[in-house]
Amino acid sequence: MTEAVVDFPKNFKEALNDNQLRRNLRAAMDTMGQRRRNLFADLDALERLRARGDAIRWRALRQLPDLLEQLEKKCTENGIQVHWAETPAEANQICLGIIQRHHASRIIKGKSMVSEEMHLNHFLDEQGIEALETDLGEYIIQLDHETPSHIIVPAIHKNRDQIARLFHEKIPNAPYTEVVEELNAIARKVLREKFFAGEVGVSGVNFAVAETGTLCLVENEGNGRMCTTAPPVHIAVMGLEKVVERLEDVPPLLRLLTGSATGQLITTYFNMITSPRQPGEKDGPQEVHLVLLDNGRTKIWADPELRQTLKCIRCGACMNHCPVYTRLGGHAYGYVYPGPIGSMLTPQLEGLDHAGAMAGASTFCGACEEVCPVKIPITTVLRRLRTESYRKTDAPNAVKGHGYKRTLAESLTWQGWALSNATPWLNALNAKLLGLAGPHLSKLPQVGLLKHWGQSRALPPFAAKSLHVLAKEKGIADE
Amino acid sequence: MSNARANILARLRAVAPQEPAATPEPDFYPAAKLGHADRIAQIKRLMEHMHAEVIVTDPQHWIAALKDALRARRLNGLLYGPAGPLGAALEANWDGELPPLVGYTEAVEQCKERLFALDAGITSTRGAVADVGALMLWPDANEPRLLSLVPAVHIAVLEATQIHDSLADAIARERWAEGMPTNALLISGPSKTADIELVLTFGVHGPKELIVLILDDQEV
Amino acid sequence: MPTHPEKVYFFGTCLIDLCYPQAGMAGIALLQREGIQVVYPQAQSCCGQPAYNSGFPEEAKKVARQQLKAFPKDYPIIVPSGSCGGMLKHHYPQLFAGEPEAAEAQRFASRVFELTEFLVKMLDVKLEDRGQPIKVTWHSTCSALREMRVIEYSKSLLRQLKNVELIELQRERECCGFGGSFSVKQADISSAMVADKVADIEQTGASMVLSGDCGCLMNIGGALRHRNIPIPAQHVAEFLLERTQ
Numbered sequence: 001m002t003e004a005v006v007d008f009p010k011n012f013k014e015a016l017n018d019n020q021l022r023r024n025l026r027a028a029m030d031t032m033g034q035r036r037r038n039l040f041a042d043l044d045a046l047e048r049l050r051a052r053g054d055a056i057r058w059r060a061l062r063q064l065p066d067l068l069e070q071l072e073k074k075c076t077e078n079g080i081q082v083h084w085a086e087t088p089a090e091a092n093q094i095c096l097g098i099i100q101r102h103h104a105s106r107i108i109k110g111k112s113m114v115s116e117e118m119h120l121n122h123f124l125d126e127q128g129i130e131a132l133e134t135d136l137g138e139y140i141i142q143l144d145h146e147t148p149s150h151i152i153v154p155a156i157h158k159n160r161d162q163i164a165r166l167f168h169e170k171i172p173n174a175p176y177t178e179v180v181e182e183l184n185a186i187a188r189k190v191l192r193e194k195f196f197a198g199e200v201g202v203s204g205v206n207f208a209v210a211e212t213g214t215l216c217l218v219e220n221e222g223n224g225r226m227c228t229t230a231p232p233v234h235i236a237v238m239g240l241e242k243v244v245e246r247l248e249d250v251p252p253l254l255r256l257l258t259g260s261a262t263g264q265l266i267t268t269y270f271n272m273i274t275s276p277r278q279p280g281e282k283d284g285p286q287e288v289h290l291v292l293l294d295n296g297r298t299k300i301w302a303d304p305e306l307r308q309t310l311k312c313i314r315c316g317a318c319m320n321h322c323p324v325y326t327r328l329g330g331h332a333y334g335y336v337y338p339g340p341i342g343s344m345l346t347p348q349l350e351g352l353d354h355a356g357a358m359a360g361a362s363t364f365c366g367a368c369e370e371v372c373p374v375k376i377p378i379t380t381v382l383r384r385l386r387t388e389s390y391r392k393t394d395a396p397n398a399v400k401g402h403g404y405k406r407t408l409a410e411s412l413t414w415q416g417w418a419l420s421n422a423t424p425w426l427n428a429l430n431a432k433l434l435g436l437a438g439p440h441l442s443k444l445p446q447v448g449l450l451k452h453w454g455q456s457r458a459l460p461p462f463a464a465k466s467l468h469v470l471a472k473e474k475g476i477a478d479e
Numbered sequence: 480m481s482n483a484r485a486n487i488l489a490r491l492r493a494v495a496p497q498e499p500a501a502t503p504e505p506d507f508y509p510a511a512k513l514g515h516a517d518r519i520a521q522i523k524r525l526m527e528h529m530h531a532e533v534i535v536t537d538p539q540h541w542i543a544a545l546k547d548a549l550r551a552r553r554l555n556g557l558l559y560g561p562a563g564p565l566g567a568a569l570e571a572n573w574d575g576e577l578p579p580l581v582g583y584t585e586a587v588e589q590c591k592e593r594l595f596a597l598d599a600g601i602t603s604t605r606g607a608v609a610d611v612g613a614l615m616l617w618p619d620a621n622e623p624r625l626l627s628l629v630p631a632v633h634i635a636v637l638e639a640t641q642i643h644d645s646l647a648d649a650i651a652r653e654r655w656a657e658g659m660p661t662n663a664l665l666i667s668g669p670s671k672t673a674d675i676e677l678v679l680t681f682g683v684h685g686p687k688e689l690i691v692l693i694l695d696d697q698e699v
Numbered sequence: 700m701p702t703h704p705e706k707v708y709f710f711g712t713c714l715i716d717l718c719y720p721q722a723g724m725a726g727i728a729l730l731q732r733e734g735i736q737v738v739y740p741q742a743q744s745c746c747g748q749p750a751y752n753s754g755f756p757e758e759a760k761k762v763a764r765q766q767l768k769a770f771p772k773d774y775p776i777i778v779p780s781g782s783c784g785g786m787l788k789h790h791y792p793q794l795f796a797g798e799p800e801a802a803e804a805q806r807f808a809s810r811v812f813e814l815t816e817f818l819v820k821m822l823d824v825k826l827e828d829r830g831q832p833i834k835v836t837w838h839s840t841c842s843a844l845r846e847m848r849v850i851e852y853s854k855s856l857l858r859q860l861k862n863v864e865l866i867e868l869q870r871e872r873e874c875c876g877f878g879g880s881f882s883v884k885q886a887d888i889s890s891a892m893v894a895d896k897v898a899d900i901e902q903t904g905a906s907m908v909l910s911g912d913c914g915c916l917m918n919i920g921g922a923l924r925h926r927n928i929p930i931p932a933q934h935v936a937e938f939l940l941e942r943t944q
Contacts, residue, residue: 055504065491084484137674222670222685251647266611270665280620283587363878365841386754418758421744452886457921467720
């Protein structure tokens with residue numbers, strides 16, 4: 001499904017003016033940052049752990065085709081049926097096929113960003129199939145017909161009074177209460193009935209271990225276990241980059257994931273699924289399906305620099321520490337993945353011509369890189385995407401939508417800038433002119449660059465005499 | 480069947496390997512090597528921090544501790560696995576004043592309503608992991624998966640000698656890679672969420688209460 | 700490299716050249732005071748970062764080559780900016796990877812020091828405060844913090860000044876919203892970020908905000924002046940020189 005064209009400037013402006021959103025986000029990001037710092041108090045140990053995580057993800061990505069085949073082989077031996085999908089549409093059809101074969105109409109879902117990428121709920125809804133989100137945050141936003149604003153805490157943009165009103169209006173017989181424990185109890189009661197009645201459970205996958213054919217899931221609420229245990233059919237959807245080589249790779253990644261995401265030593269549950277119900281067992285799904293989704297990942301993988309994007313373990317630490325995300329929230333980004341990971345991934349999946357603006361929504365402060373548990377060089381990837389935005393080429397590795405931003409005006413501007421800075425006498429002339437014009441800039445019509453800078457700042461104080469001139473006057477040596 | 484698999488693998492294999500040699504893999508967070516008493520203390524501390532109730536007892540007294548815990552609550556029954564490690568001991572020591580023992584002996588399709596109506600369930604454990612404070616469970620035919628998930632109260636019996644220092648340790652020593660079960664679990668406390676304004680609350684979709692009985696049979 | 704070299708190069712940075720030349724002169728004076736001969740090649744201009752970060756690496760390389768040419772000798776290259784310093788030290792080798800200038804860029808990069816880093820690490824500068832008591836606050840520029848990792852050098856110099864009380868910002872490490880072209884290409888987000896930085900500065904009660912980067916100073920100082928807040932934003936080199944003259 002093609003996204004509607006996202007109006008980034010409009011979205012950003014609206015988000016920046018939404019004071020409640022900004023308050024919520026600031027408080028939440030501060031809290032999550034602090035929890036992470038508290039957990040990873042030993043910085044040397046953290047650096048070793050990150051280096052290990054980086055190495056594990058590189059080792060897995062390096063062997064991606066072999067590991068995917070090994071994963072498929074082991075899963076199949078264990079009784080898990082493996083499906084491959086190049087596009088979200090294919091993945092949706094695969095899920096639909098399974099659901100229809102079982103004549104199911106009540107699907108219960110654990111949180112899965114890939115299923116958001118697939119727009120699975122919308123697709124199933126069009127087929128008359130209810131796909132109910134069971135993660136509390138996802139349940140809340142589904143009730144309000146919204147998308148998640150954060151990959152770990154999807155309803156972070158909402159206050160308790162908003163949720164109270166939502167529950168009271170949308171859930172039959174729900175009283176109005178702003179007490180968080182009571183709101184949880186309402187959700188527990190409603191969802192328990194759904195767990196009981198669910199016909200197919202859908203989940204994501206945090207790590208898929210090729211060595212043993214094991215799907216690993218982290219969660220705190222128990223809804224994930226419910227979705228993967230109670231219904232007779234379980235469908236797990238996964239981006240194909242999530243495979244890891246060995247079982248022993250799991251503990252370091254698990255520590256990095258739970259620690260980076262929410263500052264936890266471990267989540268309430270760590271769920272490792274290796275097969276459907278075996279003979280003699282009393283419960284668990286009789287069918288387990290794994291859907292491997294490409295959706296542009298193989299293209300990203302082919303580029304050694306951009307491949308770094310695929311190391312991501314979806315912890316959310318990057319957005320928790322991003323000063324831009326903190327002021328915009330996830331919805332303003334308009335796509336499934338926001339923040340730094342979203343800015344790397346989305347333009348590559350959707351095309352720079354659609355989502356290239358995300359790569360521009362960064363000061364390259366590096367706060368995200370500093371906390372990324374698998375050491376993705378995020379600013380390097382974003383810089384590459386900016387370069388691709390202007391790149392005119394036939395090279396096969398060029399990012400989708402490359403060159404979309406290229407204009408004669410900007411190209412000439414940078415060429416002029418380069419000429420001036422590479423030619424000392426031109427540079428000197430330029431400095432002199434700016435020194436003369438400087439005090440008078442405020443008298444010019446405040447349009448373009450002047451307007452953008454001047455909306456909140458005094459104009460730059462261009463000096464009458466540049467450092468070149470002062471240094472020469474002072475007799476500083478020139479060799 | 481689409482050509483997705485072939486196309487995906489072909490695209491991946493069309494790319495010649497480019498990286499330099501393997502990146503070094505340092506040891507991470509090596510878990511402290513704890514003594515027996517410290518392992519128990521660590522499990523208790525970490526799990527209580529996550530709102531589990533942890534009772535350290537011994538093989539002679541655990542049933543009594545269990546009965547105390549049950550009497551302190553109003554429960555309509557205790558689900559258990561009769562053919563599991565605890566089954567015989569429970570049956571032999573039960574009395575009529577306690578909530579009735581209900582065996583999870585049929586496929587869930589036959590007993591789902593009853594299962595979802597029961598207040599409490601008891602399981603053995605495979606052990607625990609001290610560095611993070613979590614129980615290890617490998618549910619099986621005798622103690623099914625939903626037993627530790629559906630009832631609001633989950634009681635877990637842990638042998639202190641089966642506490643590992645870390646998950647990495649457990650995986651290595653017990654050679655999990657040679658054969659994983661249908662389902663392996665780590666459980667660190669009752670269910671919880673912070674999805675509403677990051678306010679932490681306990682008892683969401685999984686059990687609201689987790690009671691851990693640690694059987695320590697070593698002399699102090 | 701000898702810790703107390705006879706001669707150093709000074710890379711002024713284009714922002715200092717055009718808008719804050721006094722900060723550049725102060726940096727040169729601080730070095731000269733330690734008995735070092737400073738060379739300021741007139742052929743220098745810009746490190747190339749604006750083009751590099753905007754997505755124009757070829758133009759950035761063109762300008763970078765000029766800097767390689769302008770600083771040919773083996774002297775340390777002192778830069779009064781973590782941002783430009785980071786570009787020269789960390790990005791030039793990447794920019795020229797696989798190009799004929801690759802080895803030269805590596806050598807060049809290995810000679811680059813941020814100003815306060817050099818003053819502390821190599822010169823072990825001792826400062827005597829001759830000024831009146833003052834409360835200041837410090838903004839950690841992102842590159843100085845995360846790329847060049849020189850913040851502690853800057854702060855240690857400030858802490859040597861006995862009449863200067865350094866009050867730390869609540870969010871010292873948070874980006875001020877400059878980001879080069881980001882400040883005009885994403886003006887709304889940039890304005891929101893600098894507004895928060897200004898509020899943070901005000902709540903410290905400091906009479907001055909200091910930083911090691913003129914990009915941030917232009918942004919933060921500009922925002923303070925726009926709001927008529929009488930808190931000057933000054934480069935740490937200027938401040939150190941004034942306090943110790």
